[in-house]
Amino acid sequence: MDTTQDAPRQDFDVLVVGGGTAGCIVAARLSQDPQLSVGLLEWGPSDIDEPRALQIARWPELLESEYDLDYRSVPQERGNSSIHQTRMKLLGGCSSVNTMISWKPLASDLREWVGLGAQGWDAETILPYWSRVQAPITPVAEQDRNPVVELSLQAAVAALGVPRRQTWNDLPAGEDLTAGAGFFEIGYDPTTGIRSSASVAYLHPVLQRSNLHVILGRRATRLQVQGRRVSAVETVREDGVQERFHGTREVVLSSGAIDTPRLLLLSGIGPKDVLAEAGLDVVVDLPGVGENLQDHAEGITIFEVDLDIPDVRATDWDAGVLTTVDEGAERPDVLMHLPVTTVGDHVEAQGVQLPTRNVSMASNVAKPRSRGRVWIDSADPGAPPKIDYRYFTDPDGHDERMLVAGVRLARRIAAAQPLAGHVVREVFPGEDAHTDEEISRRERAVHQTVFHVCGTCRMGAAENPASVVDPSLRLIGLDNLSIVDASVFPTVTAVNPVGTVMVLAERAADLLRQRI
Numbered sequence: 250m251d252t253t254q255d256a257p258r259q260d261f262d263v264l265v266v267g268g269g270t271a272g273c274i275v276a277a278r279l280s281q282d283p284q285l286s287v288g289l290l291e292w293g294p295s296d297i298d299e300p301r302a303l304q305i306a307r308w309p310e311l312l313e314s315e316y317d318l319d320y321r322s323v324p325q326e327r328g329n330s331s332i333h334q335t336r337m338k339l340l341g342g343c344s345s346v347n348t349m350i351s352w353k354p355l356a357s358d359l360r361e362w363v364g365l366g367a368q369g370w371d372a373e374t375i376l377p378y379w380s381r382v383q384a385p386i387t388p389v390a391e392q393d394r395n396p397v398v399e400l401s402l403q404a405a406v407a408a409l410g411v412p413r414r415q416t417w418n419d420l421p422a423g424e425d426l427t428a429g430a431g432f433f434e435i436g437y438d439p440t441t442g443i444r445s446s447a448s449v450a451y452l453h454p455v456l457q458r459s460n461l462h463v464i465l466g467r468r469a470t471r472l473q474v475q476g477r478r479v480s481a482v483e484t485v486r487e488d489g490v491q492e493r494f495h496g497t498r499e500v501v502l503s504s505g506a507i508d509t510p511r512l513l514l515l516s517g518i519g520p521k522d523v524l525a526e527a528g529l530d531v532v533v534d535l536p537g538v539g540e541n542l543q544d545h546a547e548g549i550t551i552f553e554v555d556l557d558i559p560d561v562r563a564t565d566w567d568a569g570v571l572t573t574v575d576e577g578a579e580r581p582d583v584l585m586h587l588p589v590t591t592v593g594d595h596v597e598a599q600g601v602q603l604p605t606r607n608v609s610m611a612s613n614v615a616k617p618r619s620r621g622r623v624w625i626d627s628a629d630p631g632a633p634p635k636i637d638y639r640y641f642t643d644p645d646g647h648d649e650r651m652l653v654a655g656v657r658l659a660r661r662i663a664a665a666q667p668l669a670g671h672v673v674r675e676v677f678p679g680e681d682a683h684t685d686e687e688i689s690r691r692e693r694a695v696h697q698t699v700f701h702v703c704g705t706c707r708m709g710a711a712e713n714p715a716s717v718v719d720p721s722l723r724l725i726g727l728d729n730l731s732i733v734d735a736s737v738f739p740t741v742t743a744v745n746p747v748g749t750v751m752v753l754a755e756r757a758a759d760l761l762r763q764r765i
């Protein structure tokens with residue numbers, strides 16, 4: 250492995266930019282072919298000696314740590330302007346910090362993608378890739394199941410009539426997952442507590458491969474383009490040293506939903522008006538770069554309870570409820586997390602005091618219709634990216650309706666046994682919040698992100714001006730540049746996305762092998 254050494258090799262057949270969730274998988278899979286030299290370029294350091302990354306329960310310690318890019322947004326007209334968007338500058342990327350709640354891609358999401366021009370991403374083609382995913386995924390183990398969360402799950406089944414699930418990812422082919430309550434399937438080893446990040450599961454076991462070169466501590470700042478090909482990737486180290494790397498057959502961007510469009514824009518690839526404002530020449534005019542930003546905004550309902558909450562958990566975010574709110578909906582439109590510990594910082598910032606003993610239910614808008622964007626306003630790679638989520642701005646008010654629905658669902662759960670007997674009062678949004686307008690106002694002020702940003706380099710038909718990559722994941726307008734990360738999602742998955750990112754990377758490895 251080349252780590253942060255001074256003079257790493259610089260020429261490869263394939264250069265993957267970003268050693269995150271998707272990047273680790275693509276590099277590991279492509280380097281199975283000993284004839285192919287693969288470079289994996291990562292901004293951050295290795296996770297190998299970082300117990301906060303390896304032990305899944307320690308993930309909160311990484312938030313706002315030295316690895317967290319901690320992106321902020323422009324002020325939000327209708328949502329929370331104080332969102333901290335964690336992005337990990339560390340091998341494994343966000344799979345080194347996340348709670349690894351892992352879902353097999355939903356057939357309903359894939360149908361939607363195909364409808365938006367992602368030919369070949371149908372369930373029949375894509376779902377078999379789930380069995381290739383090498384990251385061990387398992388239901389939260391018995392010893393990690395919090396008994397108070399269990400009460401909430403039983404109350405959810407009683408109140409909403411959703412099925413209790415022991416597993417989520419083994420539905421028969423052709424059956425859509427629309428509802429359920431249960432402990433999640435997550436990527437960890439219950440005996441050691443080690444997370445199944447993409448780096449742990451895919452990269453660590455193959456670091457000795459002589460044709461795989463992991464180059465750490467380099468941030469890509471610009472792609473050099475000659476004709477229709479990327480000829481070099483310019484990088485900078487922490488100490489300011491600049492270097493160039495080459496992927497002679499293919500360059501693959503896997504820098505994530507914020508940094509992949511940012512790197513394209515810094516390279517003159519994107520909407521020409523954005524490039525002009527940033528003072529950059531247009532290399533490829535691609536109007537879709539940075540557009541179509543989607544995220545799961547998550548509201549919160551908090552109840553005071555008369556129970557002591559035991560310190561039992563796998564990651565804290567171990568269970569939840571999936572349901573459909575709209576009559577006849579064929580896919581889930583609310584996903585509720587049932588954390589062990591309330592994340593109440595935004596609520597407390599509103600002056601609400603949280604009682605020591607409380608239970609919270611955090612519902613997100615599973616299929617949001619609001620669309621935001623990512624852009625740059627400067628040619629300086631050191632300038633922060635601009636992010637506008639435009640939460641709750643969809644013209645038909647769907648997202649706001651689902652936010653309010655999440656609170657009303659939580660109230661029904663709290664009113665059902667076996668939880669009801671332990672509920673003292675509703676702390677937030679509060680028993681005096683009756684109307685949809687009032688619930689919405691309070692929730693929109695405090696909602697969280699579940700860190701599921703995606704969609705900013707969307708895949709679609711090459712003729713569609715909104716597409717950034719075609720369904721083979723190649724950038725439209727260049728011949729040797731592909732994108733493999735959550736930025737290519739045409740729409741956000743109704744469930745937590747990392748399972749779909751891993752499947753996407755597995756599929757991408759096949760597509761890349763076919764053409765390089």
Ligand SMILES: Cc1cc2nc3c(=O)[nH]c(=O)nc-3n(C[C@H](O)[C@H](O)[C@H](O)COP(=O)(O)OP(=O)(O)OC[C@H]3O[C@@H](n4cnc5c(N)ncnc54)[C@H](O)[C@@H]3O)c2cc1C
Binds near residue numbers: 270
């Ligand atoms: C706190 C948190 C909890 C989450 N929990 C869950 C969960 O439980 N379940 C779930 O499904 N999803 C969860 N997610 C979301 C999920 O982890 C992400 O959607 C997914 O990991 C994104 O993968 P990616 O490959 O697109 O990007 P990333 O994994 O973010 O990888 C991007 C990589 O590129 C590197 N990089 C960026 N820019 C450059 C550059 N210019 N040069 C070189 N390298 C660069 C970064 O350092 C990083 O390693 C969570 C996310 C967070 C932050």
